[in-house]
Amino acid sequence: METLNNQGDGKDIVLKKEERKMFYCKSCLAPSARPRIVFNSEGVCNACLHAEYKRKNTDWKKRWNEVEKLCDKYRRKDGSFDVIVPGSGGKDSSYVAWKMKHELGMHPLCITVASQMPTEIGKRNLENFIKAGFDHIMVSPDPESYRKLAKVGLIEEGQPKEPFISGITTIVVEFSIKLNIPFLMYGEQGEAEYGGSGNFDKKYFMDRAETVTYYFSGCESDRAVGKMGISDHDVKWWRFPSQEVLDKSGVLMAYWSYFEDWNPYEHYLFAKKHCGFQTLPTRSIGTYTNFAQLDDDLQDLHVYLMFLKFGFGRATSDACIDVRRGALDRKQALALVRRYDGEYPEQLIGKFVEYFRITRKEFDDVLDKFANKDVLEKVNGIWKLKFEPY
Numbered sequence: 215m216e217t218l219n220n221q222g223d224g225k226d227i228v229l230k231k232e233e234r235k236m237f238y239c240k241s242c243l244a245p246s247a248r249p250r251i252v253f254n255s256e257g258v259c260n261a262c263l264h265a266e267y268k269r270k271n272t273d274w275k276k277r278w279n280e281v282e283k284l285c286d287k288y289r290r291k292d293g294s295f296d297v298i299v300p301g302s303g304g305k306d307s308s309y310v311a312w313k314m315k316h317e318l319g320m321h322p323l324c325i326t327v328a329s330q331m332p333t334e335i336g337k338r339n340l341e342n343f344i345k346a347g348f349d350h351i352m353v354s355p356d357p358e359s360y361r362k363l364a365k366v367g368l369i370e371e372g373q374p375k376e377p378f379i380s381g382i383t384t385i386v387v388e389f390s391i392k393l394n395i396p397f398l399m400y401g402e403q404g405e406a407e408y409g410g411s412g413n414f415d416k417k418y419f420m421d422r423a424e425t426v427t428y429y430f431s432g433c434e435s436d437r438a439v440g441k442m443g444i445s446d447h448d449v450k451w452w453r454f455p456s457q458e459v460l461d462k463s464g465v466l467m468a469y470w471s472y473f474e475d476w477n478p479y480e481h482y483l484f485a486k487k488h489c490g491f492q493t494l495p496t497r498s499i500g501t502y503t504n505f506a507q508l509d510d511d512l513q514d515l516h517v518y519l520m521f522l523k524f525g526f527g528r529a530t531s532d533a534c535i536d537v538r539r540g541a542l543d544r545k546q547a548l549a550l551v552r553r554y555d556g557e558y559p560e561q562l563i564g565k566f567v568e569y570f571r572i573t574r575k576e577f578d579d580v581l582d583k584f585a586n587k588d589v590l591e592k593v594n595g596i597w598k599l600k601f602e603p604y
């Protein structure tokens with residue numbers, strides 16, 4: 215794609231050489247650098263196509279019947295727990311847990327895997343969520359094991375939240391097997407909702423191999439044993455049972471976003487009303503929203519590293535969702551992305567360095583190592599996109 219015509223004025227813009235290294239969905243703003251994203255011949259991404267397909271073809275009533283049937287299959291009449299809803303008291307998991315309990319008549323056990331660097335607002339939201347009437351288990355891995363795994367994730371893959379991201383599967387599955395509650399209801403299937411693998415438009419669950427590929431970036435925590443003094447015991451929470459064991463226990467990892475039109479903003483309003491959900495007084499770093507992923511300071515490093523690796527950040531992710539749900543047009547989204555995307559989390563760097571127990575220089579070297587020099591350049595010591603998103 216060497217020229218572009220998306221400004222509505224009928225004029226083609228000739229793209230500069232560096233701009234051609236990355237292109238954006240013509241409908242939302244999803245960048246070509248997003249892992250596993252695909253575009254049709256008109257330059258529209260699969261998340262937009264999925265959203266359009268859903269709008270036109272999905273019979274949501276039928277899907278609701280499907281989730282009712284699924285719940286009937288697992289429903290327990292003796293009052294014991296019959297579904298696990300993993301979550302941290304954020305807007306999406308609060309929404310799913312509430313629906314499972316109040317509209318589908320299930321008995322959910324909610325499980326939270328502790329954040330690596332918990333925030334005050336995250337703690338408050340979890341407390342409010344539990345008070346709204348939920349049974350809950352908090353799993354807090356040994357902070358030393360957590361930190362060591364996070365450090366390997368940061369240094370080797372630029373993934374400081376790796377142990378949390380894989381833990382919300384492996385830890386929850388462990389409880390599912392031990393407590394004999396095989397039905398798990400997660401929130402959104404990110405590959406279908408946000409652009410990624412196209413395999414998930416038509417099914418409501420993920421198997422083990424898919425989870426490892428799409429959510430664990432293809433690797434498992436066992437690989438960390440022996441590095442930075444990590445022992446077998448350190449990775450105990452992160453051993454993912456084989457598919458055979460999962461099948462034997464009947465574990466089903468289902469995704470709510472198949473059954474209902476996934477709308478994070480509606481979930482925010484819902485959680486505020488029903489579960490005491492609170493937002494930040496100001497916007498989150500690197501974006502214009504204040505209600506998503508608030509429970510871990512490391513989220514700000516996670517999205518900053520996404521910007522360094524792929525050239526798009528948190529504002530792009532948020533704006534794409536808002537364009538697809540019709541709350542922003544592409545031009546408004548573009549203005550927000552140009553303003554906030556890739557913001558350097560200056561105020562948290564000291565905390566990160568302390569958490570990972572590394573020097574500032576070591577930390578900066580990690581950022582430099584992952585910065586994609588094809589599309590980024592350093593300006594006054596901070597990585598910036600070489601061109602404005604278009």
Ligand SMILES: [Zn+2]
Nearest residue numbers: 239242259262
């Ligand atoms: Zn798109």
